[in-house]
Amino acid sequence: MEKTLWHPVALAEAVVHAPLAVQLLQQDLVLWRDQAGQVHAFVDRCPHRGARLSLGRVEADRLECPYHGWQFAADGHCEHVPAVPDFVPPPAHCVRSFAVQELYGLVWVQLEAADVAAPQFPAEGDDRLRKLNCGPYDVAASAPRIIENFLDMSHFGFVHEGWLGSRDATAMERYDVEDTPTGVRATNCKARQPQSNLHSTAAADVHYTYEVTDPYTALLYKLPEAGTSREGWHESIGLFICPLTPETSRVWFRLAVADFDTPDAQLQAFQHTIFTQDQPVLESQQPKCLPLDPRAELHSAADRLSSAYRRYLKARGISFGVCR
Numbered sequence: 001m002e003k004t005l006w007h008p009v010a011l012a013e014a015v016v017h018a019p020l021a022v023q024l025l026q027q028d029l030v031l032w033r034d035q036a037g038q039v040h041a042f043v044d045r046c047p048h049r050g051a052r053l054s055l056g057r058v059e060a061d062r063l064e065c066p067y068h069g070w071q072f073a074a075d076g077h078c079e080h081v082p083a084v085p086d087f088v089p090p091p092a093h094c095v096r097s098f099a100v101q102e103l104y105g106l107v108w109v110q111l112e113a114a115d116v117a118a119p120q121f122p123a124e125g126d127d128r129l130r131k132l133n134c135g136p137y138d139v140a141a142s143a144p145r146i147i148e149n150f151l152d153m154s155h156f157g158f159v160h161e162g163w164l165g166s167r168d169a170t171a172m173e174r175y176d177v178e179d180t181p182t183g184v185r186a187t188n189c190k191a192r193q194p195q196s197n198l199h200s201t202a203a204a205d206v207h208y209t210y211e212v213t214d215p216y217t218a219l220l221y222k223l224p225e226a227g228t229s230r231e232g233w234h235e236s237i238g239l240f241i242c243p244l245t246p247e248t249s250r251v252w253f254r255l256a257v258a259d260f261d262t263p264d265a266q267l268q269a270f271q272h273t274i275f276t277q278d279q280p281v282l283e284s285q286q287p288k289c290l291p292l293d294p295r296a297e298l299h300s301a302a303d304r305l306s307s308a309y310r311r312y313l314k315a316r317g318i319s320f321g322v323c324r
């Protein structure tokens with residue numbers, strides 16, 4: 001089931017002239033960009049003698065294997081065998097290729113053809129918001145554990161003490177959780193944050209909405225802080241995860257912010273600080289798979305969103321990164 005979903009595999013700007021090796025759902029892939037700027041994704045294994053195609057190079061509109069120089073066109077078909085220049089390879093001489101699209105500054109791949117749309121990031125189309133990516137982060141945790149961490153506010157006072165929370169204000173107000181046609185949503189999530197963003201000079205009450213629309217995607221909408229934001233502007237963070245293996249993931253954050261002045265590096269540094277606070281705890285969690293059986297871990301009323309996310313994964317039949 002996971003193979004029919006679209007997954008992010010690389011920053012679009014990382015796929016330049018040289019082929020790039022990436023991994024998705026334990027499948028090694030090679031990404032390469034042709035002369036027209038189109039990105040392609042193949043199995044990273046030459047069908048001739050099994051060499052890694054990502055060690056090869058792009059020759060005009062073909063990917064050339066590093067070993068004997070066989071050249072593969074965008075659709076994966078082999079079009080040139082240098083040792084036998086007159087040979088016209090039959091259709092079966094091909095490497096498996098996958099559907100690719102570029103979205104949100106990332107390259108997305110679908111391993112099994114299906115009529116499925118890539119995850120939505122509604123803030124993308126809002127010109128009043130500036131968009132930029134943070135990452136990749138390679139994390140020794142399953143994708144669902146990482147999503148759940150992103151949806152969790154009750155760790156703020158501990159993991160992000162002095163930033164997103166403080167130990168003397170850990171009680172969480174009740175928030176609302178609902179199922180949506182595509183996932184789950186939590187509204188009225190409130191927290192008092194000592195340093196809620198790069199420019200904070202004093203603690204602020206923040207109001208969040210969280211949304212899961214895809215098994216390995218989560219969105220955060222930050223409602224304006226009183227007196228600091230302009231009416232109707234909802235800053236947003238998208239968490240996009242590539243499940244590499246059941247226990248390892250590659251993570252990007254897409255920020256959509258009202259701030260057009262601060263340099264990218266500074267905005268990324270704030271996000272980096274927060275995520276590197278999460279990372280050691282995330283990587284310490286056992287088991288690395290996310291247990292969907294409600295009896296496998298203990299819960300409190302603050303965990304209602306996490307429980308809803310687990311039920312959603314179960315209903316969707318997700319198996320990669322969850323406990324069997």
Ligand code: FES
Pocket residue numbers: 046047048049050051065066067068069070
């Ligand atoms: Fe790729 Fe021989 S192994 S051309």
Ligand code: CO
Pocket residue numbers: 149155159160274278
């Ligand atoms: Co955190």
